[in-house]
Amino acid sequence: MxxxxxxxxxxxxxxxxxxxxxxxxxxxxxxxxxxxxxxxxxxxxxxxxxxxxxxxxxxTPESALHYSFKTLLHNKIQYHLDQNLPLNIHWKCNICNDVHKGNLLKKATMVRLEHDLGVCRPDIALLDKNGKAIAVIEVVVTHKPSQSAIEYYRNNKVIPILYILKADQDVDRLNYESLRPDSIDLCTNPKCSKCGHYMQKKQLIIVDSSCWKCHSQMKVALVIADIQIDLDILSSEDIQTANEHGCFFNKQYSQFINNTYLANTCRNCNNFIGENFLPDYLLFPTLKREVIDIGFFCLYCVNKIKTQKS
Ligand SMILES: [Zn+2]
Ligand SMILES: [Zn+2]
Ligand SMILES: [Zn+2]
Ligand SMILES: [Zn+2]
Structure with missing residues (x-):
């Protein structure tokens, strides 16, 4: 096995x-x-x-793995604290689906194994200079943190960081330069000023392609947000950014939606690419593409506007 x-x-x-x-x-x-x-x-x-x-x-091998992993991780953190080194951490965010990065030791000054928090004893606790727990690391081999522990973390603004181990070889995950836990309930994106939800990252992708009609060179802009391709969330500044990078957005009439909208247009023949065809431009990895971060948008507010429209 x-x-x-x-x-x-x-x-x-x-x-x-x-x-x-x-x-x-x-x-x-x-x-x-x-x-x-x-x-x-x-x-x-x-x-x-x-x-x-x-x-x-x-x-059991599980209990020994649990003990070894948390001890080695504790020692790694202690070493970074002693040497005054940052300890980078990467995580896939459950809230915005993006990958976030940060320094685990930005505020932490102490690390403790099995620190007693009253309702629970997390495997590893990171404490600030006042001795308050600011983050905990739970190493899960067989037991997930209890519901009361999760509630305690939420109520006391303690960030829970989870490592889920499936094999003894998982100790090799500690060899990485930065920590890569399985989950952290923490989003570092800004919150929407209208509704208070966390916003999502917006990226403009500009693909070097050619016009499907006249075959002259054409740069095609797409925007990727939360894995979807959606030009609706482009602001006029974003359109300007795309145009500065060689794209050409022009108002076009679509029979399909019986309305005009801004579309990727060929400078040479004025033909445009319908929105439904845009995902196709991501299918060819050989096409040169440029990725530009263009800030954040609120998925919650965008969806609300869309449901109001329809
Ligand atoms: Zn033993
Ligand atoms: Zn996030
Ligand atoms: Zn919002
Ligand atoms: Zn053309």
Missing amino acids: ANEILYSIGETPLKDLIKAKNADKDSSYYCPDCKQPFILRKGLKKRPHFAHKSVSPNC
């Missing part, structure tokens, strides 16, 4: 954690979780791992 969790980390007599692949047969190792003696197994069938010398009924 590829995803079988093995005891892939052992503890040395000096309490250092070591990967089985880096361990040698002549040294002694102990289980990081139950502290019983380990033997090293480097065979042909399975990747290097440890096994208890004698049966340890209350110990």
Whole structure:
């Protein structure tokens, strides 16, 4: 089984954690979780791992992985705090679908394992200079944080960061320069001034293509927002930006919607590209394209306007 969790980390007599692949047969190792003696197994069938010398009924590879991962992560954070180094963190945002970046240690001055918060003891807590928990890291192998813990985090403005481990090889995720947890309930985008929802990033994509009718060169602008392609959310400044980058937006009449709208137009023959055909321009990865960040928009307000119209 590829995803079988093995005891892939052992503890040395000096309490250092070591990967089985880096361990040698002549040294002694102990289980990081139950502290019983380990033997090293480097065979042909399975990747290097440890096994208890004698049966340890209350110990599981999952609990040992949980212990090892949180300890190694804690040590990494402590090292960055000691050295006064930033610790970059990347996450896919559940709120806006974008990838955000930040420095985990912007406000944190202390890191604690199993810090007692009354209702819960998160695996790792980051504290500010006043000793208040500002973020917690939960390492999930079998147990997700309890509902009461999640509520506590929400009510006390503690940011929950989740690592979900599926294999003992997941400890290698700590080798990355920046932390890449599985989820953080935190959006760093600005909020809409009208409705208060988080806004979404807008990107203008300009594809080097040619006119479908006269075949002369033509730059085609698309806007990507929340994975959708939607020219409706382009502001007049955005249109100007596109035109400055070689596109040509012109008012065109569409029989389909019985209305005029701004469309990507060929400078040579004045033919335009209907909105329904725009996604096709993303299908050809060989076409040169430029991506320009053009700020944010509120998906909530846009959808509200659209439902009012229809
Ligand atoms: Zn054990
Ligand atoms: Zn976000
Ligand atoms: Zn809004
Ligand atoms: Zn043309």
